[in-house]
Amino acid sequence: MVSTLTANLKGVMKVPKRLQPLVDDGMVDEVLYQLMSGKEAQVYVVRCGEDLRCAKVFKEAKKRSFKQAVEYQEGRKVRNSRRARAMSKKTRYGQKEQENAWLNAEVDALYRLARAGVRVPEPMGFVDGVLLMEMIADADGKAAPRLDDITLVPEQARDYHHRVIAEIVRMLSVGLIHGDLSEFNVLVEGKGPVIIDLPQAVNAAGNNNAERMLERDVDNMRRYFGKYAPDLLVTDYGKEIWALYESGDLHADSELTGCFEHDTRSADVDELMAVIDSAKEEERERQERMLDDDED
Numbered sequence: 001m002v003s004t005l006t007a008n009l010k011g012v013m014k015v016p017k018r019l020q021p022l023v024d025d026g027m028v029d030e031v032l033y034q035l036m037s038g039k040e041a042q043v044y045v046v047r048c049g050e051d052l053r054c055a056k057v058f059k060e061a062k063k064r065s066f067k068q069a070v071e072y073q074e075g076r077k078v079r080n081s082r083r084a085r086a087m088s089k090k091t092r093y094g095q096k097e098q099e100n101a102w103l104n105a106e107v108d109a110l111y112r113l114a115r116a117g118v119r120v121p122e123p124m125g126f127v128d129g130v131l132l133m134e135m136i137a138d139a140d141g142k143a144a145p146r147l148d149d150i151t152l153v154p155e156q157a158r159d160y161h162h163r164v165i166a167e168i169v170r171m172l173s174v175g176l177i178h179g180d181l182s183e184f185n186v187l188v189e190g191k192g193p194v195i196i197d198l199p200q201a202v203n204a205a206g207n208n209n210a211e212r213m214l215e216r217d218v219d220n221m222r223r224y225f226g227k228y229a230p231d232l233l234v235t236d237y238g239k240e241i242w243a244l245y246e247s248g249d250l251h252a253d254s255e256l257t258g259c260f261e262h263d264t265r266s267a268d269v270d271e272l273m274a275v276i277d278s279a280k281e282e283e284r285e286r287q288e289r290m291l292d293d294d295e296d
Helices: 002-009 017-024 081-087 092-115 154-173 210-226 230-234 237-247 269-295
Strands: 030-037 041-048 051-058 123-127 130-134 186-189 192-195
Touching: 017 030, 017 041, 017 051, 017 130, 030 051, 092 123, 092 130, 154 192, 154 210, 154 230, 154 237, 210 230, 210 237
Parallel strands: none
Antiparallel strands: 030 041, 041 051, 051 130, 123 130, 186 192
16 A cells, blocks of 8 residues: 555655655655644655654744743753753743754653553654654544544544543643643544644643643533533533642543532631731731841
8 A cells, every 4th residue: 555655646746855854864765745734843744664654844933833832831841951041041042942842842742642651643753853753544544534524423422532531631640731632633543532733742740830721621622522422511521630630649540520529618708818917917027027137
């Protein structure tokens, strides 16, 4: 099948400039066609020996429409202290290092999630801003469709929703949140959904927006699958998953109910004001002690 496809496409596409180094190094034998062009990258189907793979070519920062929002980058660690200092500044070197850190985020996330058994494309290498990875294919060997491109019956919607939620749990069990999960970055092949596009993957433990992003990912999936299976619209997996994570009870195989008991107790305003007044009094006493020390 690969040879037939190659024969049909041979000579049709010129090798893109960004992919030429991979061809020169023998990592890629042939570029077959462009699969998609998104807000942060272009994806090509390439032939590597007898295998078809995908080459994700990240766009340069000035050509990307997806912004490197601070809320995504918070909590990402840079091992090299010199690079970390440079990234905190607006120098040309610092901006370059910031760009490299952003590009490496998806690569690192894919390797980490693949090791954890999360259904993501298997990464095969990363060279000069190009990520070589497994091509997720359908039963005919063609690139698998996105979730948004297929129509589901209620039973399928419930099954796929269950599987995607399980993948979200596995991701969080190793400390990561997708951060931009929707029907547009989930592929569907014979064994079910596969999660893609992770340049904005969030470090759950180090990001103050983590809970909100997790719930947004889960809610996006609930709304999408709920179009086909309305009973899913009343589930509340996001808050349940986060509560388990915060308590240290979330595991890759955690069983969920889809229910969450919200705290409906009214706040004790008098108690809250007493705490605030006490804090103010402590601060006033601290300031007075500082003044006394200065006078001495």
